[in-house]
Amino acid sequence: MRVSCLFVLCVVAATVAASDQRYRLAATRIAPDTWLVRGSTAHFSMANGGNIANCAFIATGSGAVVIDTGPSARYGEALRALVEHTTGEPVVRVYNTHHHPDHFLGNQAFAGIPIHALPDTRRAMAEQAEAFSDNLYRLLGTWMKGTVPHLPTVDALPGEISIGSRRLELFAYRGHTAGDLVILDHATGTLFVGDLVFNHRAPTTPNADLAAWQSALQGIAGTPFERIVPGHGDVAAHSRPISETADYLQWLAGRIDEAVGTGRSMAETLFLPIPRRFDAHDTLVEEYRRSVMHLYPGVEHAFFHAE
Amino acid sequence: MPAVLTIAWLFVRASFAAMPIALSAAQATDSQVDPLGSPQWEFMHRTILDGAPYAFDSRVVVMTPASAEDAMNVPVSFRVEGLGTVERVVVFADLNPIHKVLVFHPHAARAALGFRVKIEQATPIRAAALTADGVWHVGGAWVDAAGGGCTAPGYSRTAGTWYETLGQVRHHRWPGAGGVDAVERLRLQVMHPMDTGLAEGIPAFYLERLEVTDDEGRRYATLELFEPVSENPYFTLDLDAGGRPLRLSGHDLNGNRVEAELD
Numbered sequence: 001m002r003v004s005c006l007f008v009l010c011v012v013a014a015t016v017a018a019s020d021q022r023y024r025l026a027a028t029r030i031a032p033d034t035w036l037v038r039g040s041t042a043h044f045s046m047a048n049g050g051n052i053a054n055c056a057f058i059a060t061g062s063g064a065v066v067i068d069t070g071p072s073a074r075y076g077e078a079l080r081a082l083v084e085h086t087t088g089e090p091v092v093r094v095y096n097t098h099h100h101p102d103h104f105l106g107n108q109a110f111a112g113i114p115i116h117a118l119p120d121t122r123r124a125m126a127e128q129a130e131a132f133s134d135n136l137y138r139l140l141g142t143w144m145k146g147t148v149p150h151l152p153t154v155d156a157l158p159g160e161i162s163i164g165s166r167r168l169e170l171f172a173y174r175g176h177t178a179g180d181l182v183i184l185d186h187a188t189g190t191l192f193v194g195d196l197v198f199n200h201r202a203p204t205t206p207n208a209d210l211a212a213w214q215s216a217l218q219g220i221a222g223t224p225f226e227r228i229v230p231g232h233g234d235v236a237a238h239s240r241p242i243s244e245t246a247d248y249l250q251w252l253a254g255r256i257d258e259a260v261g262t263g264r265s266m267a268e269t270l271f272l273p274i275p276r277r278f279d280a281h282d283t284l285v286e287e288y289r290r291s292v293m294h295l296y297p298g299v300e301h302a303f304f305h306a307e
Numbered sequence: 308m309p310a311v312l313t314i315a316w317l318f319v320r321a322s323f324a325a326m327p328i329a330l331s332a333a334q335a336t337d338s339q340v341d342p343l344g345s346p347q348w349e350f351m352h353r354t355i356l357d358g359a360p361y362a363f364d365s366r367v368v369v370m371t372p373a374s375a376e377d378a379m380n381v382p383v384s385f386r387v388e389g390l391g392t393v394e395r396v397v398v399f400a401d402l403n404p405i406h407k408v409l410v411f412h413p414h415a416a417r418a419a420l421g422f423r424v425k426i427e428q429a430t431p432i433r434a435a436a437l438t439a440d441g442v443w444h445v446g447g448a449w450v451d452a453a454g455g456g457c458t459a460p461g462y463s464r465t466a467g468t469w470y471e472t473l474g475q476v477r478h479h480r481w482p483g484a485g486g487v488d489a490v491e492r493l494r495l496q497v498m499h500p501m502d503t504g505l506a507e508g509i510p511a512f513y514l515e516r517l518e519v520t521d522d523e524g525r526r527y528a529t530l531e532l533f534e535p536v537s538e539n540p541y542f543t544l545d546l547d548a549g550g551r552p553l554r555l556s557g558h559d560l561n562g563n564r565v566e567a568e569l570d
Contacts, residue, residue, distance in 0.1 A: 134453070135453050138453060206376070262481065262484060263479065263481040263484050263492040263494055263543070265382065265384045265421030265494070265541075265543040266382035266421070266423065267370040267371055267372075267382035267384035267421055268370060268384050270370065270372055270382065271370055286374075289372050289373075290374075290376050293372065293375070293376035293377060293380075293382065294376060296382075297380065300541065303479070304477040304478075304479065304494075304496055304541075305477065
């Protein structure tokens, strides 16, 4: 009897958790007619449904522009409803800043609307979208229900474009991935930098070119802005997140060079201590270890094959 | 939920506490309860360790990531601390389609090794060290993975370049860098596709044996290798060769020889 009561309690609790998989998205106004939908700075989990990246939108007077669409079809639907409710305008254009799944698997909810991305981003999505989607189903389960990768339909090219009241300037960088789109809204000085900048969240490196990433950060630091909107973490009215991202990436490159150069194995390198100055970054240990697995083999190959 | 789980846990604990005689009769000590809770442990014990006496032992340290980024190249390092003479160390992965990864004989090397493995799904990775008293001391850790490492063809297979580099050896020695007592670190790579036989249309083809000796014929370490070892494998060893020239020799499943000076 006691066992069956426990069993019933567990089943009831599990059912409640399963039926509660709704994204509770909130829009925060960060500038005139400009809103942020902030994601968690944690890693993908069943608890957050993969809502770990920032999305943003602008009301132009001639329709809303959406920047990134989240990790799943269900997220995309919630985002579109939020944008239309908040702005009172239909969505007329979507930008994907880069090809990582937490930023574009919500595209499905915007089918029929032009979705813009850099040509290099579109190429990378065509190659990797299915694998990304499979992996998120594995990590997020039913949060992903019905999600099918919907790829961008239009090339985003560097330069200025006008939509309604807004003049947007697009920059094509690379480094975090093969194509990293940065958007400057001249009306408000808001600079949307995607995952080239992480704010108090450890950068991710599965497709990174660290040298190119550092040049991109120099380009961003040289662009006048009132505020930057990073792909992960809080909006900032100063350049500290840019220099902190650069500092971490420079340390990471040096750490792996040193580990390979002193004969540490890849597994040993995973467990080396991380300097205290990076303690403010969320998911620090997990992302450092992922980065070792991404970056160590290339440095090791160069070391052994140069001799 | 947490409160419910706690009650259930106490209930289970109470049930075990009521059966101390049954437990001691079966000689099930703490060190024989699999800390990784693997469904395959009993089978591994029977098939890999031949049912011999064993103890789960924290002195066999296995370093590997909680989650693999690349299922074809999961980094693993183990080291055995304070167990005296270790005759050999067997590495295996409970839930891999091919369980046994390698057997390391540390003749005159430290009982420690770094390498990479291919895994097909989430699995425990274990190192079992055999001491002179005939007991296996078992360490290990779980690795999560998105899968596909054993049944996907390796990079050089898809690129078609493996035969141009087969058997090439690269190495580097770091005198005094192997740890606490000025032991030397040796890292080496042997170019080989290490085909598992599980990828469609590609038969098993892997390095079977590698041995490190010096110019006087003294053996430092022997490695017996199996299918799950990663393509173009790197190995990290700690030994004390006193600066003498070392030599690597070995062969693969097809009888191709590996010979290299490790100066």
